Amino acid sequence: xxxxxxxxxxxxxxxxxxxxxxxxxxxxxxxxxxxxxxxxxxxxxxxxxxxxxxxxxxxxxxxxxxxxxxxxxxxxxxxxxxxxxxxxxxxxxxxxxxxxxxxxxxxxxxxxxxxxxxxxxxxxxxxxxxxxxxxxxxxxxxxxxxxxxxxxxxxxxxxxxxxxxxxxxxxxxxxxxxxxxxxxxxxxxxxxxxxxxxxxxxxxxxxxxxxxxxxxxxxxxxxxxxxxxxxxxxxxxxxxxxxxxxxxxxxxxxxxxxxxxxxxxxxxxxxxxxxxxxxxxxxxxxxxxxxxxxxxxxxxxxxxxxxxxxxxxxxxxxxxxxxxxxx
Numbered sequence: 667x668x669x670x671x672x673x674x675x676x677x678x679x680x681x682x683x684x685x686x687x688x689x690x691x692x693x694x695x696x697x698x699x700x701x702x703x704x705x706x707x708x709x710x711x712x713x714x715x716x717x718x719x720x721x722x723x724x725x726x727x728x729x730x731x732x733x734x735x736x737x738x739x740x741x742x743x744x745x746x747x748x749x750x751x752x753x754x755x756x757x758x759x760x761x762x763x764x765x766x767x768x769x770x771x772x773x774x775x776x777x778x779x780x781x782x783x784x785x786x787x788x789x790x791x792x793x794x795x796x797x798x799x800x801x802x803x804x805x806x807x808x809x810x811x812x813x814x815x816x817x818x819x820x821x822x823x824x825x826x827x828x829x830x831x832x833x834x835x836x837x838x839x840x841x842x843x844x845x846x847x848x849x850x851x852x853x854x855x856x857x858x859x860x861x862x863x864x865x866x867x868x869x870x871x872x873x874x875x876x877x878x879x880x881x882x883x884x885x886x887x888x889x890x891x892x893x894x895x896x897x898x899x900x901x902x903x904x905x906x907x908x909x910x911x912x913x914x915x916x917x918x919x920x921x922x923x924x925x926x927x928x929x930x931x932x933x934x935x936x937x938x939x940x941x942x943x944x945x946x947x948x949x950x951x952x953x954x955x956x957x958x959x960x961x962x963x964x965x966x967x968x969x970x971x972x973x974x975x976x977x978x979x980x981x982x983x984x985x986x987x988x989x990x991x992x993x
Contacts, residue, residue, distance in 0.1 A: 673869070674721045677799070679822040679849040680829070683710065684717040686727070689821075690795040694732065702730055728935060752793035760814070765823040765954040767794055767801050768816050773941060776809040791817070804828045805836075808907070810880050812948025813840070813962040816947035823954040832906070837953040839986045840899040840909055841965065843972055844918035845931055847895040852885040852991075855912040858903045869925060870907045880905040882912045883990055887983050889974040894921065894933070898947075898983060900990055909944060919970070920944050939968035944959040949987035962986060 678686065678828025682689075687694050695704075696717075700787050702708040703715060710719065721727075722945035725834045761768035769787075776786040780901075794801050794817065801817035802824035818824025830836045852985070858877030860869040871877075881902040895918060910926045913919055921943040932940055945965045953959040965973070973980070984991070 668731055672727050672729060674723050674725045675821075677822050678721060678821040679723050680720050681821055682717070683708075683715055683719045683727075685723060686721055689733070708955040709717040725764065747790055747793055749792060753845065755787070755790045755793045760963060762960075763819075765819055766816060766827070766959065767796075767819060768814055768815070768949075768961050768963075769794075771812055771815045771946075773810050773812040773843060773966055773968070777803065777806045777815070784860065787815075787869075805831050805904075807946055808944075810942040811944045811946060812963075812966045812969070814949045814961050815946070816949065816951065816961075818954070827844045827951060829860050830951050834902065836949060837987060838946060838950075840901070841945045841947045841969070841983070842897045842899055842909065842913060843891075843921040843969070843976075844895050844897055844913050844916075845921055845927065846918040847889050847892050848884070848886060848897075848918055851976040853883070855884065855915060857912060857915055858879075859908060859911055861906070868906065870905065870911045872911070878905060880908045880912065884910060884916075885989060886913075888978050890978070894976055896973075896976075896978050896982075898989065900987070902983075908958055930976060938972055941968045943969055943972060945969055947983075950987060960986070 672690070674686070684696065684699060687699055698718060698838060699708065703717060706714050707728075708843065710721070711725050712728070748989040755769070755773050758769035758771065759767060760770050771787065778788045779786045791801050791803075798819055801819050802821070802823050804816055804827040808811060816827055818827050857872045857880060858874060859880045860873035860877035862869045862871050875900055883900040884904065885898050887896040887898055897913070899913075901908055905928070910920055910923050914923070914926040919930060919931040921933065922941050923931045923944070946963060947961065947965070948962045950958060950960045964970075
């Protein structure tokens with residue numbers, strides 16, 4: 667293969683050079699790319715470049731002759747989406763513009779595949795093309811957490827949204843029903859989290875030595891006879907299971923969260939679901955085209971039923987984010 671020159675497309679603005687290679691030339695390993703960059707064989711607009719360099723539309727990428735490789739095995743065909751699945755995922759859409767799609771993810775639907783996970787959102791995204799590109803995931807929600815989830819409709823939009831999440835330029839607000847009532851009506855939880863070793867199922871625990879910093883602000887919206895509290899949770903960091911572990915640390919596990927609350931996370935009595943009561947209520951993020959995008963997702967049926975059972979009304983929470991006074 668001879669030297670090639672390729673042009674960065676309009677929808678690839680702000681993508682990293684190494685990710686551009688991963689997308690267009692997946693046979694070039696990270697180590698090989700670093701070698702090409704060190705020796706000046708890969709250049710951008712005739713200049714030396716780095717793997718983390720952000721690209722701009724119209725830039726020219728020089729690609730050296732690549733080593734010949736045997737043809738890769740044929741990829742397994744993507745699972746076909748039936749019309750019922752397509753209609754179901756389209757019904758989740760709560761916002762759509764030229765750059766962003768937002769859905770209200772139901773509980774029980776995994777965002778990405780994994781061991782033993784056959785049905786997941788990533789496999790259904792072709793249903794959300796709407797005559798455009800296949801949308802891209804830019805952040806995640808746990809399988810049993812419901813609520814607002816953003817998708818980038820182009821590579822450029824996805825890169826900007828993902829950058830906002832990495833730099834904490836996005837704000838997320840969750841609703842949770844917890845068993846018990848926190849001692850303070852409003853506060854901040856600052857407790858580092860690490861994965862417990864040797865577990866088949868992922869679980870996090872507070873670890874002052876090895877844990878990564880995890881910070882959550884919370885406030886009590888309402889309570890039901892000291893039995894249950896409705897919390898608003900605003901994570902500053904995005905650790906795995908952060909809100910679930912932090913609520914358990916307060917002594918008030920999330921209702922239905924047997925992993926972190928064991929038997930204490932469940933209530934006997936009619937009308938109270940055993941499902942996890944954690945919902946991504948709202949998100950606020952810089953829009954890829956400018957301005958701010960704020961979206962709100964309605965809670966799923968089991969949480970709405972529990973609200974009614976305990977006498978909570980959604981209007982009590984007021985406007986998202988505005989009740990928090992952060993230090």
